[in-house]
Amino acid sequence: MNRQQLIEQIHAKKSFLCVGLDPDMDKLPACLKGESDPVFAFNRAIIDATLPYAVAYKPNTAFYEAYGLKGLTSLQKTIDYLRNKNVFTIADAKRGDIGNTSARYAKAFLSEEGGFNFDAITVAPYMGSDSVQPFLQEKDKWVILLALTSNAGSADFQTAQDCPKPLYQKVLEVSKQWGTPQNMMYVVGATKADMLEEIRRIVPEHFLLVPGVGAQGGSLEEVCQKGLVKNDIGLLINASRSILYASKEADFAAAAAQEAARMQQQMSLYV
């Protein structure tokens, strides 16, 4: 999916919601325990319930790898199920390696041949340009580079104050030369919304993928006020746990739909 198609979907649904598909076996509703693949059954129900309110879906690979080959089979079924639903799909994989190795990850996550064929993959910036470039070679495929993450540990290096400018700003400034707003986005945690004005000064156009609204405590309003790009919106706001586990009973899908609709309604004020 290219930038124009993504923006069209955002306007059509009046939503820039991304649903994080991070299934936790211990939290799945009891009614799914009998399914042959409870993780996929859960994802499918969540997707069906939230599709009117969401433009993007983001499975985090850790939640599948933790269940071994079985988990990765559930991931494969999930990405296959998302195809032809006209949504933007993100492998939240945080990969990155030397060039010839990153090319393998690009094949795994962004190509038909590799199997998963997502629209985008999250990538860690530590290894620099040649670790990111291989992900930018396919048409209409995206890198979403970690810039400013939502966790406490982001203070260790990303926002540390011992340099002329903090690392996350340097990552934005250097890396925006590697691609374009048509094939790069950035991860910016909602818990750091006070830094969004500075970020928009550096990358006025790029889409930002914003985790940390909901369970992690970030504010949707503040993110929109400071991060929105006029007309193009330029934001994908992710919610995982607050939607997936809105109810842990048999009504989990309806509860997920309700929570997604609530967020979409807030977002519709800005679209």
Add this chain to the structure above:
Amino acid sequence: MNRQQLIEQIHAKKSFLCVGLDPDMDKLPACLKGESDPVFAFNRAIIDATLPYAVAYKPNTAFYEAYGLKGLTSLQKTIDYLRNKNVFTIADAKRGDIGNTSARYAKAFLSEEGGFNFDAITVAPYMGSDSVQPFLQEKDKWVILLALTSNAGSADFQTAQDCPKPLYQKVLEVSKQWGTPQNMMYVVGATKADMLEEIRRIVPEHFLLVPGVGAQGGSLEEVCQKGLVKNDIGLLINASRSILYASKEADFAAAAAQEAARMQQQMSLYV
């Protein structure tokens, strides 16, 4: 495998060689093409041939993920095959995420339950302490943190000169508080051997995993002269392509053994 056991193996084999198991379907010898799982057949032959000369094996996950579920099945068989061979096993996965998500990766790669159960995993430092801590919770399991990588892109952030000290040094100084030389190692590329004295000033005891000797051009002698820790050795020097593809014909295993033996002989001068 704990530090003492690793050092014992190094002294027993007079080697600190790590073999990178990065199988590339396009480079496999023609004689393996008929196997039901050519990647595992290749790995098994390489392991059998190099076992007298190597103390560690390091599959890079990208080379398996690129072949989808089939590739991950080959990885599972490979780690199962390495068990009980008294070698140190490293998942070169370069993972790292917010705490509850890193815990999933730890389960996937460092636990019996997850399936892979390696001794160690490579981790990217960008997200800071709480992204690394979950990997340090299991007894005798290791984090190998990226410090100074062997690729050209390491100049973008790791060695950039705009701060009082370069990022790779800050990563070493901050992160050595997170664990101990008993459960943390660092990736330091052999192509940056001139920085090893500075690195040893910061982490005098920690093991260093050193890629970049061989195909990438780093010097084994220089790494040993500057990086060795007296008695404990403190180095694992990785070679992948130079061993795996020493020959692309039916004699590939014998050629791999010969190249591994050549490196072991050089190493034996230091043990």
